[in-house]
Amino acid sequence: xxxxxxxxxxxxxxxxxxxxxxxxxxxxxxxxxxxxxxxxxxxxxxxxxxxxxxxxxxxxxxxxxxxxxxxxxxxxxxxxxxxxxxxxxxxxxxxxxxxxxxxxxxxxxxxxxxxxxxxxxxxxxxxxxxxxxxxxxxxxxxxxxxxxxxxxxxxxxxxxxxxxxxxxxxxxxxxxxxxxxxxxxxxxxxxxxxxxxxxxxxxxxxxx
Amino acid sequence: xxxxxxxxxxxxxxxxxxxxxxxxxxxxxxxxxxxxxxxxxxxxxxxxxxxxxxxxxxxxxxxxxxxxxxxxxxxxxxxxxxxxxxxxxxxxxxxxxxxxxxxxxxxxxxxxxxxxxxxxxxxxxxxxxxxxxxxxxxxxxxxxxxxxxxxxxxxxxxxxxxxxxxxxxxxxxxxxxxxxxxxxxxxxxxxxxxxxxxxxx
Numbered sequence: 534x535x536x537x538x539x540x541x542x543x544x545x546x547x548x549x550x551x552x553x554x555x556x557x558x559x560x561x562x563x564x565x566x567x568x569x570x571x572x573x574x575x576x577x578x579x580x581x582x583x584x585x586x587x588x589x590x591x592x593x594x595x596x597x598x599x600x601x602x603x604x605x606x607x608x609x610x611x612x613x614x615x616x617x618x619x620x621x622x623x624x625x626x627x628x629x630x631x632x633x634x635x636x637x638x639x640x641x642x643x644x645x646x647x648x649x650x651x652x653x654x655x656x657x658x659x660x661x662x663x664x665x666x667x668x669x670x671x672x673x674x675x676x677x678x679x680x681x682x683x684x685x686x687x688x689x690x691x692x693x694x695x696x697x698x699x700x701x702x703x704x705x706x707x708x709x710x711x712x713x714x715x716x717x718x719x720x721x722x723x724x725x726x727x728x729x730x731x732x733x734x735x736x737x738x739x740x741x
Numbered sequence: 742x743x744x745x746x747x748x749x750x751x752x753x754x755x756x757x758x759x760x761x762x763x764x765x766x767x768x769x770x771x772x773x774x775x776x777x778x779x780x781x782x783x784x785x786x787x788x789x790x791x792x793x794x795x796x797x798x799x800x801x802x803x804x805x806x807x808x809x810x811x812x813x814x815x816x817x818x819x820x821x822x823x824x825x826x827x828x829x830x831x832x833x834x835x836x837x838x839x840x841x842x843x844x845x846x847x848x849x850x851x852x853x854x855x856x857x858x859x860x861x862x863x864x865x866x867x868x869x870x871x872x873x874x875x876x877x878x879x880x881x882x883x884x885x886x887x888x889x890x891x892x893x894x895x896x897x898x899x900x901x902x903x904x905x906x907x908x909x910x911x912x913x914x915x916x917x918x919x920x921x922x923x924x925x926x927x928x929x930x931x932x933x934x935x936x937x938x939x940x941x942x
Contacts (some may be wrong), residue, residue: 626851627843665817670856675882676821708779711775712901 576724582699586624587714592617594695603666604659612732614686616697616710621677627670632656635682636698642690657682692728779901787909792807794906796837800829803909806920807927812859819884822921826891829874829935834866840897844879847886855880865932875932883921
């Protein structure tokens with residue numbers, strides 16, 4: 534009776550402090566205060582990063598000169614920075630958003646036509662199918678394809694190594710439309726790959 | 742006497758609240774999600790049948806396949822198999838054009854018409870009452886679960902609550918295996934008026 538009377542006199546604020554302290558203590562007991570380990574696993578070239586809506590195996594990165602008529606450089610002195618990867622759509626429908634799969638976050642000298650200041654700037658300029666050089670407008674479920682993600686790069690940027698991010702999406706309800714969509718682009722895995730310089734020297738072109 | 746009645750009233754109120762929440766929860770759990778509510782209205786038919794796609798009719802004339810399709814850029818091979826559906830399209834009341842076109846397989850997976858082939862699906866505009874014959878090219882795995890059907894809509898992206906024609910292709914696993922091994926390049930026909938084709942034959 535005496536305790537109950539004392540509790541009644543205690544300001545609610547003090548009870549709030551006590552509850553908060555208890556919650557923090559419980560959180561600590563279950564590891565809530567431990568440092569978060571790196572979310573994205575480090576991969577090596579040739580390792581598959583499995584997931585949805587796509588599984589991705591980054592094979593290599595290359596510098597390429599001339600890919601016409603499949604795709605045209607805006608400035609002839611530039612070159613293509615290409616990330617070659619094998620992609621399998623694990624979703625149950627074709628995906629047309631293939632240019633969202635790979636990013637090169639630390640690459641320098643990337644030509645962005647009209648910078649928008651959004652994530653669109655980081656998308657590859659083009660994605661080509663290694664099979665026949667056609668533009669990839671969609672990849673289909675269960676059909677693994679080797680594709681090249683292309684960025685136009687200025688001539689003074691000649692990387693020997695390249696950091697590559699594999700992007701994942703989450704299937705969730707769009708809070709605006711209430712329908713389910715693949716949203717929330719986020720880095721799912723990262724790796725560093727050597728860059729092969731496959732550009733044709735200028736003097737060789739004349740002899741060809 | 743007043744106190745027990747008060748407790749009964751509170752208990753009854755609490756029970757009603759719990760019941761309301763429970764019924765609401767069950768109704769919410771079993772209600773179709775927006776994707777199901779807003780799914781396209783499918784009209785299904787087989788070869789030779791005219792199938793309504795809201796703004797047009799579609800009729801499957803035939804199906805063929807192979808390992809290679811050729812267009813003006815050259816031959817295109819595939820890790821799967823090419824399936825080419827020949828259809829007759831007739832717009833109802835105003836000019837129309839194919840938009841979203843795909844194959845649905847036996848597991849309800851969706852394979853969009855291949856963008857690797859020129860003008861696929863055909864961009865030919867259909868004029869009302871003038872049937873147009875054309876071919877649509879799809880790329881599917883060799884072991885795609887059957888049955889497969891072509892779904893055609895004039896909506897380009899948003900097919901929610903739109904009419905859609907579904908043409909059952911009725912291909913067999915043996916046909917798919919035979920086509921996958923057939924290296925003879927397939928050339929896709931140019932869209933043409935059905936009457937003009939008939940007149941020319």
